[in-house]
Each structure stands twice: as C-alpha cells, then as structure tokens.
Amino acid sequence: MRKILLLVILLIPWPCRAQTASISPPPDLSGWREVSRSRIEVVISESLNIYMGFDIEYVNPVNPNEFIRVITKHRPSIIKGRNAPNDRLISEVVLSRYAERDRAQMTEELFKEADPVICVKWRIKKDPRTGKEIQDGDIETWFRVNSGDWLFNKNQEIRVEFLTEHIDGKLNKNILLGRKYSFAGVYNIFKPSRSDIMLAMEAK
C-alpha cells in the first residue's frame, strides 16, 4: 500500500518567522505545586478512548493566589478495552484493580513523554466590595509554535475547536477526533493518526 522512497533533500536553512506577539520562554515551574490534572481525551465508544495530552493546574507555593495552567501534548494513545473473560471464577473486582494499576502506569509514562505546549498564568485577589475572588492583573499566555519556540502575549484568548474526520469502514462517518488550540495567528493540533484509529476499530 505504501512504498518507502528515498528523496533528495534540499538543504535550505529556514529562518523562524516572527509573530505579532513576542517570543519568550514560559516560567520555570520548579517548586510549583500541582493542584489538578486531567486528561485531554476523546471518547469514540465505550471501548475506544483516545488520550492526547494533559491539562494541569499548578499553584505557586510562595504566592497561593498565583496559578499556572499547562496543557501538555504526548503521542496519541488509542486505548481499546478488551472484554473480561466470561468466567464465574474470576473476580471482576480484582481485575478492575489490575486495570487501575495499568491505567496509572500508562498515565505516568505518557505524562513523562509529554511536551508542554500552552501555559497560562494568572493571579486572583479578593474583591474588597464583594469578598469574591476576581482576576488580579494580566493573564499571561505562552503558546508553543511548530518550531518549538514559545509565543508570548497578554490578555489574549486561546480558541479551542474540536476537529472531526471522516472514518471509513464500519463507522463510515465523521467523528470527533481531536482539538485545535489557536492563539495569535498560530495553532496547535492534538489528533491521533486515522490509520491507528482504523486499526483499533477493526481489532477484535
């Protein structure tokens, strides 16, 4: 179906294109405390999930009113569940404990293999009139471009779109497959390989 070709490559150095926002690395998160962590995932069906990254919130241990949210990206993990054996002598509870361990191990491996691609930093304070928490100062955003450099801007929103793609075979329809984060004219897409999806769907 596919053929491996050898191409002659033109060695032309390509300069980094400057963006409207500035290029600046994100802050060092050493010492920051993780507050929450969730997966960036898509659920295709009851037995088929796609994990693509993590969404983590950190708090500054020195200033508890300062937070950073980091979106990380890893190679998409297309998880297809297998049915437990239909055996009355096997405890589903025990199997679920092994499943929990496997999930935790896999999550930890994916976490280590993830690159941060979006960082958003903000501070909060108490509104003296209402006593409620309100934003304090600017929202600072670092967004990673394809070269790996970081684009920085303040108070600019990040747009999130959900991407669909046509899947042949059993489904033969468009399904929700990924996410596109856009910022200051650039974007970053989280998406699994369609051929990997097809393989997973066809596997018994």
Add this chain to the structure above:
Amino acid sequence: MVSAFFSVSIVEAAPSDKNCTSQDADAKKYCNDFMEKYGFFVTNPELKDLKSRHTLKSIEEFEADFWKKRDTDPNTSDNEFKILIDRRLLEIQTEILTVDFDIPGTLFSSTGGLKGDMAHVYLFYGMPHIKRRLSGNQYMADLMTWYYFDENGRVLFRFLFINKLGRVLLFDRHNFSFEYRLEALSMNINPTVYELQIILDYLFMRDPENLFYASVVEFSYYSDMTLSKALDPPDPISLIAERTKPLDFGQSNIPKDKEFIYGKFKSFIGANLAINGDKTNKISMELMVLYSGMDWEVIKDRGRGNFDLRISFQNKVTRAISEFEVRFSFEIDLAKIKANPDSYFRIELDDLKNYRNTNDPENPEGTLKDITASIEPGDYVVNIDLRDTYTRKYMSWQEHIIKK
C-alpha cells in the same frame, strides 16, 4: 440396572505426587513444605518449572513470583491473596470446623488433612455459605454438604462429602445416571434397587431443605460449572489481567535492531508547512523540518527520516474529499544533521506518490501534484498529518485554501 463401578474422585494429582528436587536437602524440604501447603494452587506449567529448580534460592524466587502473580490488589504493598490463603491454612490446621455450629466435630485431619478434598475446597473458597451434615444408616453413608453462592445469590457449588466408615470422598458423579449417583451414597458396593429406594426415601425424610438431594442432582446452578473446573488450579489473576489489558494502538514501534538519534521534542515533530499557489492556480506544498526537531534512524554515517504523511482536501460546499497517503524516507549526512540542529531543511511534497487507495506498492495512484491539479475550483479545508513511522511523534495542520 445397578452398575458395579467404584467412585473415584476427579482431582489433580495429590501434592505428594508432585516431586520436588532431591539434589539439595534444603531445597527439597523447602519445596515439599511449599507443596504441602499450596500445592493445590500450582498449575501444571508452574509444577514443571518448580521441579526443574534445584537450589533453595531458585525455589524461593519461584515462590516470590508465584505469590506476586496471584496478588489480588497490585496497588498495595501487601499480597492480599497470600494473606487470605495463609489465614485459611491456619484455620484448617487449627480445625476451625470442630466448633462449627452447623457441623461440629468436623475434622480436616480425618479427611486427609491439608492434602484432602475438604482442605482443597476450603483453601479455594473458604468457609461455605451453607454447611449441613446428615447421619446415614445401614444403607446410606454419612453425608456433609457445603454450598457456595455467587453475588447473584445463585448456587455456584454444591460439594458433597461422603463418609463411608471413616473414608471421606468427594461426590463426583454429576454426569452419570441418577441410579449410579445414588450408588455413591450407598454403604454397599453393589446396592440393590430396593436399597437405592430406601436411600432416596431416607433423603426425602431427613433432608426437608433438599440440600443433599440437590447436591446429588446438580453441582451448580450454572451448567458450565463442573467439579473439575471448580477444583483445577486457577490461573494466576495477573496473567488473566494481562490477557484482558487494554491495547494501545498509538504506541511507538521502535525496532530493537535500529539505532536512533532522537529529536529534542518528546511528542511532536518540529516542522512548518507551506502551501503555495501560482498564477496558473497550481498548488504546491512543502515542509520545512527542523534538524533537531525530528528523530533520525542511524544508517552508518547517514541519518534517515521515516514519515507517514496523510493529506485530505475537503470541499467546503460539496463535502467531496480527495485524499493522499504515503510512507516515505529520506537520508542526510549525520554530520550535517549534527552541525545544523537549529536549521531547517525542505521537503517538497508535490511529487510524492499516492498510496491512499491501493495495496500495490508498485502501482501508486498518481502524485500529490495530480490531486491538487484535479480538485475542482472551490474552497477547501486541507488536513495534513505527518507522523514518524517508528516513534509516532507527529505534527498536524489544518489550512483553508481557495482553488480558482
């Protein structure tokens, strides 16, 4: 018709048959002690393995692995399964049933001890949910039945123990005629039909709950559950869990015999895409890839890049899709790669062959250039997906073009 067969228990070879090494006295003792207590749980492949071990250290390693595979909660530091089995062992050794309300005076030691059928059942399933004893008469043996229920409240097992003059056997004639089953309960080797009827009448009279009668008729509510299945050494739960572990279809697939220089990013390929159009409406596409932004397979003094590329053009109005797919490789001198980590090199895509709809590597369906030339004028969403063939690092783009 009265048959003349003797009852034979269908169980695995008794622990004493599973010979340990005789090459080392300490190893032999350790192994024998292990088999005495836990032999019922040892599967045939494990037994073969154990018999091949001739040192104490090797047998200790076997035991450690034996328990680890059976741990019912791998998320804790304790081995809950071993704790459970050791507790049951202790209960057997301290004759817990001696003071049981339902079957007082029942002794494991009088039924083969740790090697007997009662111990076998108790080790596997623990204290029965229902236990009853029925004294026999001149025609019928003393009986004891143990019931185990599942979480649905259905009878999972009915174990029936038959005591004939101190010799206790586990009833195993569930697959035979009813007459033959009753014969197992008889005190006589060749009971007459009349004696079998007496046994039946005796059961009806003395067993108002029908617990014993049911034990003769059926082993389990579930027709696929048999005595041998219930008493076979269970597969270690970790092996079952491994067989049912979810599969990951996005995993990297790095051949062990290949050497790689990995890029500086863990998950993505550092690359930019350019889609260019000229005055003749010809569309061309190229990639600019960062030397240090991708993974290189080392082939002597050259680095090889291996990519899977997929591009789709979807017309925004008609929704018609044209697709392109190819797996390709290219090589560059390693010295150049190492000398220019922060520079880009260009890959022109237009002449790459399209293998989207063909399984024949010798007959691609045109090139990318052919597709861009053949699509109708209109607005298009172009999805581009570039992935490393082995490591699965990737970069995706979504662009909008207008072909006039």
